[in-house]
Amino acid sequence: MPKSPERPALTLNDIRPGRRARIRRHLARGAVRQRLMDLGLMPNVEVILVRSAPLGDPIELKLEATSLTLRRREASTIEIFDDE
Amino acid sequence: MNERNDLLVALAGQQNAGKSTLFNMLTGARQHVANYPGVTVDKKYGQYSDTEGVVRTVDLPGTYSLTSFSLEERVARDFLIQERPDVTINVVDGSNLHRSLHLTLQILEMELPVVLALNMMDVAEGRGLAIDQAALSTRLGLPVVRTVGRKGEGRAPLRTAIRALAAADKPQTTKFPVTYGPLEPDLVALTQAIQTTPELTGMPARWLALKLLECDAQAATWVRERLEPAQAEPLLEQAAALSATFERNNGLDVSDHLVSCRERAVSNLLDGVTTDPESGRPTLTDRIDRVLLNRLAAPAFLVLTVFLIYQIAIVWGYELTNYTWPILAKTRELIAGVLPEAGFLVDPYTRSMGLWLVDSANTLLNYVPIFLILFALIAMLEDSGYMARIAFILDKVLHRFGLHGQSTLPLILGGVFAGGCAVPGVMATKGIPDNRARMATILTVPFMNCLAKVPLYTLLLGIFFVEDKSLMMFYISTMTIIFALLVSKLLTKTVLRGEETSPFVMELPTYHLPTVSGVLRRAFERTWIYIKKVGTIVVAVAVVVFTLLQFPGVPEERMAEFEHRGEAAVVAFERAMAGNAYQRLATAEHIGPLVNYYNDYKRAKLNASGAEGSRAVNARFEQRNPEYYPLVSRPKGDKDARKANRYLRKLSSERKSIRREMKEERITNSLLGMIGRSMEPVTQFAGFDWKINVALLSSFAARESSVATLGVLFQQDEDQNASLEERMGAETMAGGATALLGTAIILFFALYPPCLATTVMVKVQTGSYKWMIFSIVFPTLLGLGVASAVYSIGLATGTSGIAMMSWTYFSALALLLILGFLGGRSGRNLRSTSVDSTETGEVRA
Numbered sequence: 001m002p003k004s005p006e007r008p009a010l011t012l013n014d015i016r017p018g019r020r021a022r023i024r025r026h027l028a029r030g031a032v033r034q035r036l037m038d039l040g041l042m043p044n045v046e047v048i049l050v051r052s053a054p055l056g057d058p059i060e061l062k063l064e065a066t067s068l069t070l071r072r073r074e075a076s077t078i079e080i081f082d083d084e
Numbered sequence: 085m086n087e088r089n090d091l092l093v094a095l096a097g098q099q100n101a102g103k104s105t106l107f108n109m110l111t112g113a114r115q116h117v118a119n120y121p122g123v124t125v126d127k128k129y130g131q132y133s134d135t136e137g138v139v140r141t142v143d144l145p146g147t148y149s150l151t152s153f154s155l156e157e158r159v160a161r162d163f164l165i166q167e168r169p170d171v172t173i174n175v176v177d178g179s180n181l182h183r184s185l186h187l188t189l190q191i192l193e194m195e196l197p198v199v200l201a202l203n204m205m206d207v208a209e210g211r212g213l214a215i216d217q218a219a220l221s222t223r224l225g226l227p228v229v230r231t232v233g234r235k236g237e238g239r240a241p242l243r244t245a246i247r248a249l250a251a252a253d254k255p256q257t258t259k260f261p262v263t264y265g266p267l268e269p270d271l272v273a274l275t276q277a278i279q280t281t282p283e284l285t286g287m288p289a290r291w292l293a294l295k296l297l298e299c300d301a302q303a304a305t306w307v308r309e310r311l312e313p314a315q316a317e318p319l320l321e322q323a324a325a326l327s328a329t330f331e332r333n334n335g336l337d338v339s340d341h342l343v344s345c346r347e348r349a350v351s352n353l354l355d356g357v358t359t360d361p362e363s364g365r366p367t368l369t370d371r372i373d374r375v376l377l378n379r380l381a382a383p384a385f386l387v388l389t390v391f392l393i394y395q396i397a398i399v400w401g402y403e404l405t406n407y408t409w410p411i412l413a414k415t416r417e418l419i420a421g422v423l424p425e426a427g428f429l430v431d432p433y434t435r436s437m438g439l440w441l442v443d444s445a446n447t448l449l450n451y452v453p454i455f456l457i458l459f460a461l462i463a464m465l466e467d468s469g470y471m472a473r474i475a476f477i478l479d480k481v482l483h484r485f486g487l488h489g490q491s492t493l494p495l496i497l498g499g500v501f502a503g504g505c506a507v508p509g510v511m512a513t514k515g516i517p518d519n520r521a522r523m524a525t526i527l528t529v530p531f532m533n534c535l536a537k538v539p540l541y542t543l544l545l546g547i548f549f550v551e552d553k554s555l556m557m558f559y560i561s562t563m564t565i566i567f568a569l570l571v572s573k574l575l576t577k578t579v580l581r582g583e584e585t586s587p588f589v590m591e592l593p594t595y596h597l598p599t600v601s602g603v604l605r606r607a608f609e610r611t612w613i614y615i616k617k618v619g620t621i622v623v624a625v626a627v628v629v630f631t632l633l634q635f636p637g638v639p640e641e642r643m644a645e646f647e648h649r650g651e652a653a654v655v656a657f658e659r660a661m662a663g664n665a666y667q668r669l670a671t672a673e674h675i676g677p678l679v680n681y682y683n684d685y686k687r688a689k690l691n692a693s694g695a696e697g698s699r700a701v702n703a704r705f706e707q708r709n710p711e712y713y714p715l716v717s718r719p720k721g722d723k724d725a726r727k728a729n730r731y732l733r734k735l736s737s738e739r740k741s742i743r744r745e746m747k748e749e750r751i752t753n754s755l756l757g758m759i760g761r762s763m764e765p766v767t768q769f770a771g772f773d774w775k776i777n778v779a780l781l782s783s784f785a786a787r788e789s790s791v792a793t794l795g796v797l798f799q800q801d802e803d804q805n806a807s808l809e810e811r812m813g814a815e816t817m818a819g820g821a822t823a824l825l826g827t828a829i830i831l832f833f834a835l836y837p838p839c840l841a842t843t844v845m846v847k848v849q850t851g852s853y854k855w856m857i858f859s860i861v862f863p864t865l866l867g868l869g870v871a872s873a874v875y876s877i878g879l880a881t882g883t884s885g886i887a888m889m890s891w892t893y894f895s896a897l898a899l900l901l902i903l904g905f906l907g908g909r910s911g912r913n914l915r916s917t918s919v920d921s922t923e924t925g926e927v928r929a
Contacts, residue, residue: 031153032587037343038148039589040183050373054382055480058489058588060373065180067369067592069476071483074587 012061013076017051021080028077039068041078089137091250092167096160096191097175098184099146100593102203104128105233105602106175107143110242126514127159134243142169148183150190151339152302154517154586161302164194165287170250173242175201178208178215178230179594181358185350186343188224189262195288197252199245200228206235207594211367214359223353234599262349266334267341270297270326277319283310296323297330298339369469369594376470382477389470390496393461398504398535401454408453412446413691428676429650429742437630444626448619448841451505451535455614459508460607462493467598467606472590479588484904485569486576487528488521489588495525498532500565506530506842508614510849517590520583524576526849527859528568530838533561540783540833548826552886556830559893564834566896571866573903579858625840629782632756638749646746653738660731665724666715678712679739681705682732685716756781770832770871771825771879780832784840823885828875831892835867 015021023045026033040063041047050060050067058071095110097103111130128143144163145156152158164172174191176184181202191198202215221228227245231238264271274293278284284292284307295303296319308316327338334341376385419442423435465471471493479489491513498509509529516522541560549556638646654675661670669678688701706713714725715732751757760777767777837860838846847856870892878888 028587032589034149034151034153034339035587035589037340038186039591042343042347043340051377051379053377053476053480054379055477057480057483058476060377060476060592064182066183067373068589069472069592070589071479071587074589 009079010082011076012047012049012059012078012080013072015049015080017049020046020048022046024079024081026078028074032074032077036070036074036078040064040066041068091137091139091170091246093139093141093246094144094163094167094169094172095141095175096144096164096172096187097146097201097203098148098177098187100591101146101175101177101180101184102233103146103175104143106173106201106203106231106242107141108605109231109233109236109239111141132243134247136247139243139246142167147187149187150194151298152300158302164191164196169196171199171246172196173199173201173246175203175231178202178205179211179213181215182350182354185353186346189346189349192224192226193262193288193291193294195291197249198226199242199249200224200226201231201238201242202228203231203233205230206232206237207596212361216357219357220353223357234596234602262346264294264342264345267297267330267338267345270330274323274326277322281311281315281319283315293323294342296320297327298342299324299327367594372595373473373592377473377476382473386474386477389465389474390500393458393465393496397454397458397461398499401457404453404457405450409450410691410693412449416442416446417688417691425677426680428654428679428739429646429746433634436634437627440630441623441626445619445623447536449615452611452615454535455505455508455611456607458497458504459610460603462497462512463603463606463610464598465493467596467602469593469595472592475590476592481904483521483588486521486524486572486580487569488516488518488525489590490516491521491525494529495532495565495568498529499534500532504532505534505536506532506838507845508610510838510842510845511610511613513849518586518588520576520580520585523580523583523850523855524572526846526855527575527862528572530842530859530863531564531568531571531835533564533834534839536839537833537836541830544826544830548823548885556886556889559889560830560834563893563896566893566900567835569900570896570903621841621844629756632759633751633754633782635755636753638746639753642749643746646742649742650739653735653742657731657735661728664728665722666728669712669715669728675735678715678732679736681709681712682716682736751778767868769876770828770868771875772829772832772871776829780836783833784837824875824878824883824888825885827878827885827889827892828871830889831874832867832871835863835870837861837863837867 009024010021012021012023023041023043025043026036026041028036041061045063047061047063050062052059052072053069056072058069059075061068061070095103095107107128107130111132126145129141130143131138131140133139142163144160147154147157147160150157150161150164152161163169172191174188176188188198188200200220202217205215208215217228217230227249229238229242229245231242271290271293274296275290278287278289278292287306292303292307296307304320307320310316311319330336330338330341375381416439420435420439423438424432426435462471465474474492475489477489478492482488482491493515494509494512496504496509497512498504498506506529509532510526513522513525513529516525541557545553545556654672657675658670661667664670668674685701685705688705689698692698692701702717705716714722715728718726718729756778757774760774760781763777764772764774767773772780837843843856843859846859847853850856874888874892877883878885883891
């Protein structure tokens with residue numbers, strides 16, 4: 001849940017390349033949510049934002065041994081913990 | 085099914101786990117690719133024999149999980165549940181064990197006998213990753229085999245494990261590694277309810293219970309299919325109630341809960357089984373990507389790659405066809421020799437039809453070298469892992485116009501710049517996971533510059549745009565992508581609106597060095613599919629077009645006239661030959677074969693290369709008919725032979741010109757000609773007369789034929805030796821045509837519907853005739869609309885062809901830029917999710 005109504009929760013879309021983040025929860029539903037989970041983006045998993053594509057979108061994430069890419073639109077549905 | 089102890093084995097695994105390589109290793113070269121009934125997902129099956137019998141092996145689509153969300157997953161799941169394979173080989177990527185085991189646990193829940201193939205272990209070990217296979221095997225309760233599919237390692241142990249598992253009576257799967265915590269009581273209750281329903285025996289009860297608790301739509305359908313409503317509804321209601329209660333009490337979705345329980349189970353399983361000393365350190369792939377995906381360098385590498393593909397496959401491949409074409413030409417000669425001989429004026433149908441078919445097939449086969457190279461290069465790109473990076477780099481641009489990062493490959497194959505083929509392009513759309521973008525790609529790939537469009541462009545540029553050739557060429561080669569993007573945007577916003585979309589979430593695989601055998605296998609496989617699929621269609625269509633061009637034929641009184649002229653020519657020949665030493669050959673029985681002999685000889689000489697080839701031709705013809713030979717070889721000192729040769733040449737050229745006129749007459753009167761004329765009222769706005777209509781119609785069968793048909797329609801007179809460019813230019817100019825007409829034709833041809841082979845591929849890939857017809861009708865209307873608008877406006881304002889082309893080009897470009905810009909804006913507003921943080925992200929950053 002967002003800490004305060006004025007400030008929406010941080011998502012994977014909000015961090016800079018090189019930053020680590022721990023996944024908090026998904027806002028997506030259904031097939032998208034399932035797909036993200038299948039690829040390993042599960043709550044409490046730690047990911048690194050490796051880079052964004054030359055045109056800024058999509059972004060590349062690294063978790064454990066895998067590299068994933070997803071559009072910013074999907075990234076903004078993945079909330080992360082605001083602890084760093 | 086198992087009388088001779090034959091087995092059915094399925095390969096299941098996640099994408100990029102090397103499943104197909106392992107499948108090839110297991111079954112060898114003998115395999116069969118088909119579609120699953122009703123859907124466009126590939127079904128690959130092969131088999132091998134061992135001492136006990138035949139093992140049929142099916143390669144299931146690669147899936148991350150077994151839900152009913154995606155087509156691939158539904159296909160894989162249906163197969164496992166309905167076919168109940170004797171053994172399922174779960175292929176996992178050794179260096180990505182953690183994620184892979186999620187699927188393993190789901191397969192185990194289906195109560196299937198499983199062999200775990202730890203694949204790509206060389207990569208894993210190269211990274212210093214160690215896996216305790218024995219421990220993994222014990223904990224999971226299944227046989228674990230180490231394999232390296234690319235190097236063929238592990239085949240024998242895998243086959244042994246399959247047999248051993250199949251022979252064991254009621255094997256391992258009774259033990260479930262996953263317990264679902266607070267959901268367990270509900271799960272047990274529902275499992276019992278399923279077990280006590282006789283109609284549902286044969287279904288793995290616990291698995292079905294899990295699916296029902298997840299509210300899986302397909303599982304509910306199964307239950308409804310098997311049970312009477314009176315029985316099914318209470319069961320489904322019970323599941324829904326349990327699921328709702330759980331979600332209320334735990335504040336958690338059932339499927340999320342299942343995933344996190346499996347995640348915990350996997351973590352426990354792997355605890356102490358794997359050791360990864362280098363975890364966190366950059367891998368080779370990371371280091372390569374730092375260069376290849378660098379913000380500035382990435383576009384350069386991409387352009388270089390596309391250029392190399394173009395240069396190697398299209399340019400060099402085209403040069404290669406100079407060497408392969410003679411082989412095809414020779415085949416044609418051989419077949420021509422077998423077919424009944426040509427008549428003096430009218431050929432037997434078997435001959436003209438046979439040669440027509442051979443010619444059609446040859447135009448197609450001529451591209452085979454190009455495709456072999458192209459497919460090999462593409463296979464290298466795919467196997468290396470760079471293809472996924474291309475999608476990553478280009479997704480933003482393509483996505484803005486309704487396409488997808490993975491549309492790049494189809495567009496390249498279709499011929500983004502100059503030269504490609506829409507057939508493999510449409511074929512390659514298979515991999516695009518987003519259905520709407522896939523449909524948009526299928527419908528726009530045909531706008532690319534296919535190799536066969538080039539001859540017509542060249543012809544038109546030669547006639548109308550001699551001075552502006554290079555500028556026009558630039559327009560032509562770049563406008564296709566502009567049009568394609570615009571059309572894609574249009575279709576996405578209209579007819580494709582309701583299509584299913586899915587997010588761009590993709591794995592970037594680790595880089596691998598492609599293997600020679602893997603690349604060659606894929607290249608040959610795809611080329612063969614191309615030949616098979618397109619070949620049958622082209623031959624069928626060739627027959628139809630032939631018929632449309634042949635009937636009703638030349639009217640009788642005109643035919644009589646032609647015959648009269650033919651006879652006159654023969655009589656003239658006979659008269660000229662009077663007193664000649666070879667007069668005995670100037671009789672009715674000899675003249676026909678003699679003229680054919682003369683023409684065959686000339687053609688053979690033309691095709692022969694070098695002095696040696698020429699000598700060989702001489703020898704061959706002397707052997708074929710020593711009596712006729714002097715008349716074609718004109719031996720020195722034999723004055724009569726030289727004279728006879730001259731008369732023969734005259735007779736032959738007269739015959740040729742009569743035949744050409746007959747052909748024109750036939751086409752004018754033909755069904756296709758009638759259709760072409762009947763279209764004039766519509767096409768006149770674009771400036772097209774019936775001849776151009778016929779050419780454009782015939783090019784629907786195969787693009788190449790447009791130029792050939794124009795060649796026939798713009799006949800030359802007997803002594804005139806002008807090129808088609810000059811003839812067509814002179815004739816159309818005389819009719820008041822200007823470069824404006826050229827512009828209209830070029831624009832129409834650029835937007836022209838795909839050739840028949842492509843539309844068939846559209847049918848195969850979309851699985852519907854509706855879309856196939858759409859792919860024909862829409863571009864026709866669009867092309868005609870654009871061509872008419874350009875022609876009419878140009879005519880009304882007195883603008884030149886090249887100026888109209890510039891106007892069209894820059895208007896399209898401007899529209900593209902505007903849409904691209906606006907697309908970025910409105911994309912945000914379209915978002916349906918509750919959190920909109922693109923802007924906040926930028927503000928914070």
